[in-house]
Amino acid sequence: MSKLAKTSSFSQKHPVWTVVIIEVLLLLAVSAAGTYATIKELSYTAPVLISFIPIALVLIIYFTVKNKWSDLGFRPLNTISSGKWIYYAPLAAVLITISFKGFREISTSEVLFFIFFTLLVAFVEESIYRGFIFKTLLTKGAKTAVITSSILFSITHLLNALSGTDITQILLQLVYSLLIGFVLSLLMLKNNNILPLILFHFVHNLIQFVGNDNTSEYMGIDLFILLVLAVYCLWLALSFRKPNITKNLNQSS
Template identity: 60%
Template sequence: MTTQPTAKRSLSASRPVLSVIIIELLLLIAMTAAGAYATIKELSYTSPVLIAFIPIALALIIYMSLRRKWGQYGFRSLRGLASGGWRYYAPLALVCAVLCFKGFEALTVTKVAFFLFFTLLVAFVEETIYRGLILNILLPKGAMTAVVVSSVLFSVTHMLNMLSGQSLGQTILQLAYSLLVGLALALLMVKDRLIWPLILFHFVHNLVQFLGKEGEFVVLDSLVLAILAVHCAWIMAGMAKGRRRIAAGAKSAHLT
């Protein structure tokens, strides 16, 4: 009697927590090294992201192409979105609209073109890593565990902005802000398994922020935080309602 050899499980499947730690550490090391290099060379504040994220983006594209992982990480047709599902993305559009009320700096074609590329790069890399790779790896541990951990890591990574001279107060505010954004986007990813709308929001959100006026906008920032908090609660309520509907349908089918 012969025994069939067991298939070798990947590290992400057999050791999901270790895999996430490795991914996060590699990202932090890349960003820290890029920030240190940019500081020594006295480069612009966008240089650390470009230095770190361009090779990371290329590595992600090559990895997902060779391993055929695009669909697994949410790069699927938008036709898969359930009827009426788009309403859960409306608050994200509202957030971008509110941010526009801050106004914009003087714009040039060169500046707009640069930040179009820059923010699209950031949106692709961060969404693919946090809502694609990390969230997907942690899902076997439970949906809420995956949502919370991926969002906390997404928030903590923004502490690296202190390396570019950002104040402690601004960094704390950004940590809370990015945590709520991460929670909302992670919940949507669990709900719909679509990453395109998340990349689009991340891209537009960052573009508006970078082209917008600098300064303190306490009222607008507070409004955005409130919108995001309500949004997270709404998504979770909708997901809970959907689970109850499925459970009720399964019970009804069993009884008949």
């Protein structure tokens, strides 16, 4: 027993403190990058690039050196049984719906930049929230892992939205990111595969960046998506019938 205790990592011994440290460090990194970008009058994408590129490199090195890729859900897509792919169908519906807003005219170089930018964001955020934070909190129970990781994901996006002045858009962003967080966390709990989540996150953000900027004109579409996500969360939550879901998830890892 003493040998096992000695070999336990900090995250295993102190899961809550681990999550707090990860979230604080992420917020500090983004805030510092935002301050620097403001002083230097850089573009609105600069804070994310300045903070997320080093974070992505650290994550890749850590996952490789510690052999954490599989533990955090980076698995072949064929590990998801054919019967469980149906749970991802509403994600496709969300992507199609937000595409109805249309797209603005941008250059090829801008498209390539946004592909890199959104893929970077998707990898970092999913690795942190549905990877590190979610998996760390599973020791406290599945409900704790899903709820806490989703709330922290929403808080991070809320801070980004606070730069605006429209309270309606801020509240919409809060609810939207919270529901997205719940959906992706529940899918992680169900299938223990982070790749479809990164793909959705990437395509979702890419559509938003190259889409029309006038969000107020498409408020009806946004509200419809919120309704879809709320029903989606309920459907996923009700799909968990076995009380030993966390045990099954850990056994498959």
